[in-house]
Amino acid sequence: MPFQKGQSGNPKGRPPKNRAFTEILIRAGSKTIECDGKNISGKRFVAAKLWELAKTGTCTFPNGTVYTVDGAGWFDVVKFLYSQIDGPPKSTTEITGADGGNIGIEYVNDWRKTEASD
Numbered sequence: 001m002p003f004q005k006g007q008s009g010n011p012k013g014r015p016p017k018n019r020a021f022t023e024i025l026i027r028a029g030s031k032t033i034e035c036d037g038k039n040i041s042g043k044r045f046v047a048a049k050l051w052e053l054a055k056t057g058t059c060t061f062p063n064g065t066v067y068t069v070d071g072a073g074w075f076d077v078v079k080f081l082y083s084q085i086d087g088p089p090k091s092t093t094e095i096t097g098a099d100g101g102n103i104g105i106e107y108v109n110d111w112r113k114t115e116a117s118d
Contacts, residue, residue, distance in 0.1 A: 035062050053077050 029043035040048075053059040054077050059067045069077065097103040 050077060050081060054081055 029041065029046070031042050032039045033042055033045055035045055049059050049061070053067070053069060054074070057069055057074050061067070095103060
């Protein structure tokens with residue numbers, strides 16, 4: 001049966017995409033792990049280790065491995081943390097005319113009825 005003219009063949013639209021990797025990360029981060037005799041979520045563990053790295057420049061893992069970052073690595077960790085806490089900085093764009101002054105914007109309601117020279 002052909003589609004009716006002017007009628008969508010898919011009225012509900014395209015189904016939303018699965019965010020498979022995001023779902024996997026959420027499930028993995030929600031699992032509890034044992035750390036220093038306490039059960040905590042994987043998300044809290046990662047957050048605590050990132051914060052430790054930002055505070056001290058080193059991070060000690062439960063197996064005793066110590067990870068140290070240099071100045072550039074530390075700065076990257078701090079930038080990442082602040083991007084998650086505060087979000088990206090607001091950006092503005094300023095547009096000026098050829099002379100550096102303001103530009104004029106004219107709103108025309110109907111482009112077919114613009115003012116013509118009389």
